[in-house]
Amino acid sequence: MYTLNFDLQDFLNHYWQKQPLVIKAAFKDFNDPISADELAGLACEEEIASRIILTKPDNWEIIQGPIEDYAPFGEDNWQLLVQAVNHWYPDAQPLVEAFRFIPDWRFDDLMVSFATPGGGVGPHIDNYDVFLLQGEGKRRWKVGPQGTYSPRGGDTHTALIDDFEPMIDVVLEAGDMLYIPPGFPHRGETLETALSYSIGFRAPSQQELISGIADHLIDTNSGNKRFTSNQEPNSPGLLPTAQQTQMLALLSELLTQPEHYQQVLGQLLSQNRFELDICDPDGQHTNDELIEALQDGATIQRIGGLKVIRLEDDNQLRLFINGEIYRFDSIELSILDTLANQFSFDNDTALALCKQTTVADYFIWLLDQGYAYLA
Template structure:
């Protein structure tokens, strides 16, 4: 169990998406949920996103995973980064739960790094919120003010920038944490061999939302209402401001209809960027086997990284699971919200939900898809 030493209300009011914050002793007596050897083992896997960054005299060299041999990197000036560790290593999930005061739809992944002295990432700017938690060892972090920064080497395809003047210059040790909102430049240098944890939170862009709306309209063959004008221009080659605004109003009308935007938001925000560690049973469970397992005290656990989202005031009775819509006929939103909020269904909770035939079949389906598993 990881207990975060943070005044959450004050943090959300004063710092969340506003300004960086150093949180010394964020976790008392912090215990790393994964070892360096276990992290290196994950980096060997083809389906897991990993990379090694080597610090050089004039920049950084990136070697994409899978990584099986580290001997060429030496003992200094490199770090290993593994994405979505919470998908593949169950012992990290309790750490993630400490950050569920931020909604699940924002959560991106837990990235874990192992770094040797001198290893680090150059000055860069992220477009997401991140909590940088120090495990074993120590790292020096610098954070700059928001502003306009030139991309390093003029490369517009990189997050790296030229150097900056720090407004924060701090050494993090085990249990210390740094929060950085989007847009603040930062960089790190490892002082002693270290494990670090990056808990990232993303929000959709205008491009992603509009693309989602367009895909939904095409898939459902909706949004077919055409523009009609209230008057015509005197010049044949002119599109008057009034007609421009009326066309945008037609689009705005569409975006305010729950039957369109709710499905899009649910699907976009429940979709995961990284591959999931699906836990399909060797043979599909039957309903009798599920009920027998519950009678024997089994719990039902959600696999790491799976997003299950419900929408407040949804016009339909449904859940959004990994970008898909699951509709229900007779379940109320209290039950669906309980499912969405529970990373683990206790035996009592699961047995109570399975009193409903519809929910029993839903749970059975999720178990057989490998999105949940019996424990």
């Protein structure tokens, strides 16, 4: 059980997406949910995103995983980063749960790093919110103000920048945490062998939203209304300002129709950037088998990282799950909220919910898709 040790409402009011914040003892008596050896084991797997960052004089080298041999890296000046640990390591889920005061649709992943003395990431800027939580060991972090910074070596394809003048310079120990909103430059340096946790939250860009809308219109063969006008310019090579505005109004009209934008948002924001550890279903489940398992004490557990999202004021009764749509013929909104909010369902709760056939069918679908399992 992980419980945050600070005023969440004050944080949301004054710091979230506004200012960096150092939170000493954010978790009291913090215990690492994963060991260095277990993290190294995950980095051996082909389907899990991992990398080694080597600290070199005035530079950093990235070695993409899987990583099986650490001997060449020596005893200092490197760190291992493993993405989406919460997808593959169930014991990490309770730590993720502590951060669900931020909505699930924003949550990106739990990245865990093991770093040797001198290991770290150079000065860089992220385009997402991140909580940097310290486990065992110590790391020093510097954070600079927002501003205009030159990409390191003129390379615009990397997040690395030239150095900055810090406004925060702090050493984090076990349980300490640093929050950094998008756009603030920062860099970390390991003082003694350390485990660290990066809890990231990401919002969609204009590019991603427009791309999602376009894909939806193509898939549904909709958005076919064409531009019309009752007056044309005298000059054949001219596109008048009025017609430019009218064309954009045609697009704006489309984006205000819930039947289009709600599905796009639900599917886009319920998808994960990283691969999920989909369960291999053991055949098709039946209602009787589900009820019998629950009566025997089983619980229904969603797989790590699965996003289940409900849209407020949705024009349909549905949930968005990993980019897919699950529709209900009829269901109370309070129950729909429960299905979206709860990560696991104990046997008593699940049995009570399964009295409604629509909910039992939903649980069976989750199990058959490999999005949940009986624990």
